[in-house]
Structure formats: C-alpha cells, structure tokens
Amino acid sequence: MILNLALAGAVFVLPVFFQREVGYNAFYTGFAILPLTLGVLVFSTASSKLSRHIEPNILVSLGFFIALISTLILSYQFNLNTHISNIIPATLLLGMGLGLALPLTANIIMSSVNEDEQTNASGIMSTSSSLGASIGTALIGVVLILATLNGLYSTYDQTYPNQFSHNEINAKFLSYEKKNDTTHNYLEKNQNSTLKIIVNQTVKNAMRTVFEFITFIFLISFIVSLFIQPIKRKKQDIELSLK
Numbered sequence: 001m002i003l004n005l006a007l008a009g010a011v012f013v014l015p016v017f018f019q020r021e022v023g024y025n026a027f028y029t030g031f032a033i034l035p036l037t038l039g040v041l042v043f044s045t046a047s048s049k050l051s052r053h054i055e056p057n058i059l060v061s062l063g064f065f066i067a068l069i070s071t072l073i074l075s076y077q078f079n080l081n082t083h084i085s086n087i088i089p090a091t092l093l094l095g096m097g098l099g100l101a102l103p104l105t106a107n108i109i110m111s112s113v114n115e116d117e118q119t120n121a122s123g124i125m126s127t128s129s130s131l132g133a134s135i136g137t138a139l140i141g142v143v144l145i146l147a148t149l150n151g152l153y154s155t156y157d158q159t160y161p162n163q164f165s166h167n168e169i170n171a172k173f174l175s176y177e178k179k180n181d182t183t184h185n186y187l188e189k190n191q192n193s194t195l196k197i198i199v200n201q202t203v204k205n206a207m208r209t210v211f212e213f214i215t216f217i218f219l220i221s222f223i224v225s226l227f228i229q230p231i232k233r234k235k236q237d238i239e240l241s242l243k
Contacts, residue, residue: 001135002220005132005139006071006136007098008134009136009137009217011033013144014029014032014091017203018032021080024084032091039092040095043063043097047099048104056230057230061225063102064097066097067093067221068215070094072211072215075210075212080200111231112231143209148202155197159197
C-alpha cells in the first residue's frame with residue numbers, strides 16, 4: 001500500500017508539472033514518465049532472476065532505497081526551465097527501484113501463506129494496492145496545493161517584505177489567472193518580470209516539498225522492508241539457484 005501510494009503520487013505530479021508549468025501537451029508529457037516505465041519493465045524482469053542468487057527481501061529493501069534516492073534527486077530538479085531531459089536519470093532510477101520492489105513484494109506476500117489462504121492474501125494485496133494508489137493521488141494533490149500556497153506566500157514575503165497579506169496575494173493571482181489563459185505563454189513573453197521570478201520560485205519550492213514528501217514515504221517503505229523475513233525456499237529452488 002505504501003509503495004503504490006508513493007508511485008501514484010509521483011506519476012500524478014509529473015504530468016501536472018509538465019502540462020501546467022512547462023506547457024507540454026499530453027503526448028510530450030508522456031515522455032516524462034517513459035524512463036520510469038522502462039526502468040520498471042526491465043528490472044521487473046531482472047528481479048526474478050536476481051532473486052535466485054540474492055534473498056528477495058534484500059532486493060525489495062534495495063529497490064526502496066534506490067527509489068528513495070531518485071525522488072530525493074528529483075526534489076532539486078524542477079523550475080520553469082526544467083525539460084524532460086533534466087529528469088531522465090532520476091526517473092529511470094526510480095523505475096529501477098520500483099522494478100526491483102514491485103514483483104518481489106507480491107511474491108513474498110503470496111509465499112508467506114498456505115495454499116488455502118492464498119485467495120484471501122491475493123484479495124488483501126489487490127485491495128491494499130488500489131487503496132494506496134487512490135490515497136496517493138489524493139494526498140499528493142493536497143500536498144501540492146498546500147506547498148504551492150506556502151511557496152507563493154514565502155516568495156512574496158521575500159520579494160515584497162510585509163507589503164501584502166495572504167488574502168491580497170490570493171486576489172492578485174486570481175486576477176492574473178483570469179486575464180491569462182495560458183500561464184506558460186504569458187511568462188515566456190515576460191522573462192525578466194517580477195512575476196516570472198515569483199512564479200519560478202513558487203514552483204521550485206512546491207515541487208521540492210512534494211518530492212521530499214514522496215521521499216519520506218519511500219523512507220517509511222524502506223524501514224518497513226527491513227523487517228521482512230526471508231522466503232523459506234523449497235529444496236528444488238535452492239538447487240536451481242546453485243546451478
């Protein structure tokens with residue numbers, strides 16, 4: 001559940017950023033998630049082979065740790081000048097970590113119960129995954145909104161010390177949004193404006209907060225994974241791994 005919560009949050013916030021702040025359409029925004037998808041695909045396949053030589057619980061912990069490092073790197077990558085190429089290494093790393101953790105987590109869960117309990121275990125696992133994805137999308141959305149507001153207020157206070165209240169700042173940006181249908185195009189035409197500086201710093205602070213929050217979730221996942229017991233291997237599995 002925790003794993004899918006973090007994954008859903010990352011997959012939600014990346015398209016929001018690239019479509020809303022950078023101005024990409026849906027097609028080009030898809031490329032932002034492509035390295036993540038490729039990393040998951042390749043390492044999901046590799047993880048089953050690696051698990052013959054390395055204990056699955058160790059690989060799951062390693063996957064969470066890699067994901068944690070990747071989101072920590074991502075927290076420093078975003079501003080109005082960020083392009084897809086800037087985040088490819090970190091998103092690929094995130095896919096690698098998730099690719100190691102996702103399939104092996106399912107294997108560990110199913111192998112920990114008897115055959116007559118596997119139906120229940122599968123149902124609980126599916127429900128937890130869906131619940132985590134739903135909560136992740138909603139929770140990261142709330143964090144993004146709160147982080148944006150906090151970043152906006154902080155940036156205004158730095159630029160115009162003690163000159164505007166929070167209500168006045170809200171009113172200014174509501175008025176700005178109504179006048180400008182395409183935020184990105186307007187800011188592109190006003191590169192040196194104070195507004196550009198304020199929006200850029202706000203976006204930078206908000207995205208950093210969001211990915212630091214996701215990093216914290218992966219940290220919890222990593223700590224929890226350290227308590228996973230090794231799978232009790234069958235005799236034929238041990239012989240196969242030795243070969």
